[in-house]
Amino acid sequence: MKRFAGLYRALDETTSTNEKVAALVAYFAAAPPADAAWAVHFLSGRRPKRLVASGNLRRWAAAGAGIPDWLFEESYQAVGDLAETITLVLPASVGSSDLPLAQWVEERLLRLRGEDVDVQREVMAQSWRELDTHERFVWNKLITGSFRVGASQQLVTRALAEVSGVPEGVLSHRLMGSWEPTPEFFQRLMAPDTRDADASRPYPFLLAHPLEAEPATLGDPGDWIAEWKWDGIRAQLIRRAGRTFLWSRGEELLAGRFPEVEDAGALLPDGTVLDGELLPWVDGAPLPFAQLQRRIGRKTVGRKILDDVPVVLVAYDLMEEAGADIRSLPLQERRRRLAALLGTLSAGRLILSTAVPAGDWEAAAAARLSARERGAEGLMLKRLSSPYGVGRRRGDWWKWKVDPLTVDAVLIYAQAGSGKRAGLFTDYTFGIWEGSHLVPFAKAYTGLTDEEIRKVDAFVRRNTLEKFGPVRTVKPELVFELAFEGIQRSSRHKSGIAVRFPRMARWRTDKKAEEADTIETVRELLDNVSGKEQA
Amino acid sequence: MSLLRLTERGLYCEAGDFYVDPWEPVDRAVITHAHSDHATWGSRAYLTSAIGAGVLRARLEPGSSIRGVGYGEPVELTGTTVSLHPAGHILGSSQVRIEHRGEVWVVSGDYKTDPDPTCTPFEPVRCHTFITESTFGLPIYRWPSQAEVFQEINAWWRANAALGKTCLLLGYALGKAQRLLAGLDPTIGPILTHGAVERMTAVYREAGVGLPPTRYAGAGQSKADATGAIVIAPPGADASLWSRRFGDRSTGFASGWMIVRGARRQRSLDRGFALSDHVDWHSLLAAIEATGAGEVWVTHGFTGPVVRWLQERGVEAKAVATRFEGERAEVTETSEGELDAYAAPLV
Numbered sequence: 001m002k003r004f005a006g007l008y009r010a011l012d013e014t015t016s017t018n019e020k021v022a023a024l025v026a027y028f029a030a031a032p033p034a035d036a037a038w039a040v041h042f043l044s045g046r047r048p049k050r051l052v053a054s055g056n057l058r059r060w061a062a063a064g065a066g067i068p069d070w071l072f073e074e075s076y077q078a079v080g081d082l083a084e085t086i087t088l089v090l091p092a093s094v095g096s097s098d099l100p101l102a103q104w105v106e107e108r109l110l111r112l113r114g115e116d117v118d119v120q121r122e123v124m125a126q127s128w129r130e131l132d133t134h135e136r137f138v139w140n141k142l143i144t145g146s147f148r149v150g151a152s153q154q155l156v157t158r159a160l161a162e163v164s165g166v167p168e169g170v171l172s173h174r175l176m177g178s179w180e181p182t183p184e185f186f187q188r189l190m191a192p193d194t195r196d197a198d199a200s201r202p203y204p205f206l207l208a209h210p211l212e213a214e215p216a217t218l219g220d221p222g223d224w225i226a227e228w229k230w231d232g233i234r235a236q237l238i239r240r241a242g243r244t245f246l247w248s249r250g251e252e253l254l255a256g257r258f259p260e261v262e263d264a265g266a267l268l269p270d271g272t273v274l275d276g277e278l279l280p281w282v283d284g285a286p287l288p289f290a291q292l293q294r295r296i297g298r299k300t301v302g303r304k305i306l307d308d309v310p311v312v313l314v315a316y317d318l319m320e321e322a323g324a325d326i327r328s329l330p331l332q333e334r335r336r337r338l339a340a341l342l343g344t345l346s347a348g349r350l351i352l353s354t355a356v357p358a359g360d361w362e363a364a365a366a367a368r369l370s371a372r373e374r375g376a377e378g379l380m381l382k383r384l385s386s387p388y389g390v391g392r393r394r395g396d397w398w399k400w401k402v403d404p405l406t407v408d409a410v411l412i413y414a415q416a417g418s419g420k421r422a423g424l425f426t427d428y429t430f431g432i433w434e435g436s437h438l439v440p441f442a443k444a445y446t447g448l449t450d451e452e453i454r455k456v457d458a459f460v461r462r463n464t465l466e467k468f469g470p471v472r473t474v475k476p477e478l479v480f481e482l483a484f485e486g487i488q489r490s491s492r493h494k495s496g497i498a499v500r501f502p503r504m505a506r507w508r509t510d511k512k513a514e515e516a517d518t519i520e521t522v523r524e525l526l527d528n529v530s531g532k533e534q535a
Numbered sequence: 536m537s538l539l540r541l542t543e544r545g546l547y548c549e550a551g552d553f554y555v556d557p558w559e560p561v562d563r564a565v566i567t568h569a570h571s572d573h574a575t576w577g578s579r580a581y582l583t584s585a586i587g588a589g590v591l592r593a594r595l596e597p598g599s600s601i602r603g604v605g606y607g608e609p610v611e612l613t614g615t616t617v618s619l620h621p622a623g624h625i626l627g628s629s630q631v632r633i634e635h636r637g638e639v640w641v642v643s644g645d646y647k648t649d650p651d652p653t654c655t656p657f658e659p660v661r662c663h664t665f666i667t668e669s670t671f672g673l674p675i676y677r678w679p680s681q682a683e684v685f686q687e688i689n690a691w692w693r694a695n696a697a698l699g700k701t702c703l704l705l706g707y708a709l710g711k712a713q714r715l716l717a718g719l720d721p722t723i724g725p726i727l728t729h730g731a732v733e734r735m736t737a738v739y740r741e742a743g744v745g746l747p748p749t750r751y752a753g754a755g756q757s758k759a760d761a762t763g764a765i766v767i768a769p770p771g772a773d774a775s776l777w778s779r780r781f782g783d784r785s786t787g788f789a790s791g792w793m794i795v796r797g798a799r800r801q802r803s804l805d806r807g808f809a810l811s812d813h814v815d816w817h818s819l820l821a822a823i824e825a826t827g828a829g830e831v832w833v834t835h836g837f838t839g840p841v842v843r844w845l846q847e848r849g850v851e852a853k854a855v856a857t858r859f860e861g862e863r864a865e866v867t868e869t870s871e872g873e874l875d876a877y878a879a880p881l882v
Contacts, residue, residue: 012796014785014805067674068847074840075675079795088675088794422797450801 001097001104003031004039005135011151020151024159033183034102040189041181043156047145051112052120054082054144060121064128065089077470080422083140087133096132109142154391164190172390176251177201199240202247203273203319203327204390208380208397215361215400218381225331225384226356226364227316228376229399231289231486232279233296237261237313239268259301261313264349271323272341276315276353286375288488289500315342316353319388327388334388371402372529377485378402404483405525407432408508409441410516411478414460415471417445425460425472426453430482432495433518438476439495441522442484447504479511480504487526497522538633538640539666541855546642546666550635551615555642565617567644568628569594569709582610584619586655586742587627590709593738606655622646623657624812625710626739632660641826642666647811648818649681652717653744665828666855669836670813671791678791678815684808685718691787691806696724696763701781705788708769709735710812715767715789716746727752727761729768729777791815
């Protein structure tokens with residue numbers, strides 16, 4: 001545990017990429033494979049869930065610290081992170097543990113799940129005694145399932161490549177999908193022989209960058225293809241060894257969630273991998289995202305929901321053909337083969353992503369403006385000569401979203417953030433006028449600069465009207481321009497309206513609360529943009 | 536009747552007709568210490584500790600009427616006897632003891648009980664009513680030993696110096712900066728200072744506080760001059776043009792707030808060092824107990840939790856609001872330091 005906590009600390013204490021990679025290299029070069037496997041597991045964001053009830057952890061920590069539960073909660077409010085609060089309130093420790101990470105995880109952590117509460121309590125108390133402050137913090141982060149560290153998957157892969165000599169692309173592929181953090185896995189991961197394969201394993205997704213400059217800066221429009229940018233679930237459909245696998249971008253196997261798409265996948269020839277977007281689709285057009293939400297998280301999919309919200313895969317890339325990885329071919333060629341493949345199938349659930357005709361950038365810009373009425377978020381621009389890269393690479397794939405919708409709303413509730421924003425009022429609820437009342441309209445957490453956050457925070461403290469637990473009602477005075485991507489009717493919201501991806505576009509210091517938008521103007525906006533979605 | 540009460544101008548003693556740390560100009564002000572949230576401009580007469588008079592003079596407008604009295608030396612103010620006692624916060628910081636017809640009140644000002652070579656150590660004073668700060672009044676605040684923190688700071692400096700990098704160490708210009716200077720190992724490399732720090736350091740030296748040699752990092756400083764150096768600067772200087780002259784650097788901040796990881800990350804710092812000039816939770820409770828006070832007023836910080844804790848233990852306690860509402864984010868900017876550090880000229 002000492003070595004792993006040391007790695008965490010080294011990563012946490014520098015903002016330099018090179019120093020982070022150096023710390024990772026030093027760790028992986030020295031750690032035993034069993035530890036290294038768990039380290040890769042945690043560093044790539046995999047977390048054990050719900051090991052110990054958080055309420056119990058709070059009580060045990062308060063008891064260990066000799067403080068009442070209310071004081072633990074006050075402390076938690078100031079810290080904003082449970083694992084850290086526990087670490088800080090507990091009495092200073094005298095121990096430190098050389099026991100390897102793998103043993104801590106396998107013999108203690110994993111055994112906590114479903115264990116008798118008294119046993120859990122004893123294991124936690126003993127762990128807290130045996131670990132020093134830094135180790136305790138990392139341990140608590142693992143226990144609470146909130147282990148995160150400032151090193152992206154890309155950095156971890158780079159460090160592993162440096163230690164093993166295996167190319168980064170091969171490593172990221174091997175790290176996709178599901179694997180068990182065993183010493184054997186780590187040895188396979190680092191093995192120089194790159195002919196390995198696993199039928200279910202997806203490829204790393206290529207991610208697009210937002211286009212902020214004018215498209216003309218991309219050069220000749222003839223070098224590019226434009227496609228609709230849909231608001232669905234990015235997915236990879238794999239057909240290998242007579243089996244079908246559907247993966248989300250979050251590397252979650254979506255087995256059984258979208259049976260109609262998996263059934264269609266069975267029609268693909270063996271050794272095929274498609275990249276595309278899962279969308280609720282009726283009569284050649286998508287349904288609003290809220291409809292797809294009805295399917296997300298549903299383990300069993302009944303007949304009715306399948307009829308109400310039929311889902312398709314709009315495919316835009318072919319990554320593997322006849323068992324061969326064709327990611328290095330130019331997009332133009334991959335797309336030609338994709339079109340040919342889908343053309344031979346009669347799989348209505350697998351749809352080729354349409355190329356939006358755009359002879360020049362003006363035409364593309366005009367097409368982009370019509371995106372919202374088609375239920376799309378904008379355009380994707382992809383370079384025809386580009387290979388299918390790994391991760392978020394700049395230059396070949398751009399997302400060019402339509403300008404967001406905006407509403408001026410009044411700050412009415414505020415709540416402190418967590419993590420980096422602990423102790424600062426950063427989470428806001430905004431209201432719009434309904435007659436002489438402000439009705440809650442949207443919540444937003446992002447879009448302000450650190451400086452603005454500090455100012456709003458100070459305002460909230462000085463203008464609190466009431467406190468409801470962690471939530472404060474504030475004097476309705478500050479007006480913000482909220483930007484969002486979509487707007488819909490909703491019976492679950494007080495205003496009767498739900499918006500998608502709301503964020504603060506601007507602090508309207510020039511506006512008074514009375515000048516904020518009304519429910520009537522927002523309803524008009526809804527009618528204008530979503531006439532089609534209502535159908 | 537209450538010996539002190541809170542007015543719009545601050546804590547007022549009617550019997551003695553004076554204010555303690557008023558936040559607006561008054562006739563007679565007793566000042567606990569020279570930080571700007573305690574020492575406001577414009578009063579007609581100031582009373583402060585003799586050893587702190589120089590620091591206060593450097594912070595107030597020129598020509599202010601400042602009277603310095605020795606620690607423990609009684610002063611008659613109208614019908615009251617006032618004396619100042621070391622608070623251990625910064626050079627010259629005091630607790631104010633007020634006695635009137637046998638009743639004794641003590642206003643703590645900001646204080647710490649941990650050792651600090653740059654100021655007179657805190658001295659507990661028995662009283663009936665104790666008015667205490669509570670900047671770090673939560674059990675998450677538990678300071679590591681000063682020796683441990685300085686070991687960390689020096690190790691950080693040594694490692695960066697070996698890489699040819701500069702360390703930029705942020706700390707409030709008055710008090711924290713000098714305490715840092717006193718704990719640095721000058722054999723590692725040169726020690727440079729920001730203008731605001733240098734000015735206050737000169738005042739400390741005049742008052743007889745022994746500090747290692749420093750070099751003022753003013754205009755015309757070239758990059759090479761700072762290689763392997765540590766630069767002491769007020770918070771905020773890290774974002775300024777001034778700091779760019781130091782080239783490749785690692786930035787640290789010495790403050791009690793740094794005990795919480797989020798506070799360090801909010802400022803995108805490389806390192807946070809938990810070194811505070813305030814009492815932590817346990818020292819706060821111990822200090823309150825040592826006064827023997829039957830009634831405690833809690834101000835400036837986490838007043839709610841401290842009051843409730845005391846009440847649950849049978850101590851009569853209440854929260855007293857100050858103009859500088861002592862909640863976290865704001866305190867980060869004001870209580871442990873001074874706003875004017877931000878406005879300090881950067882040449």
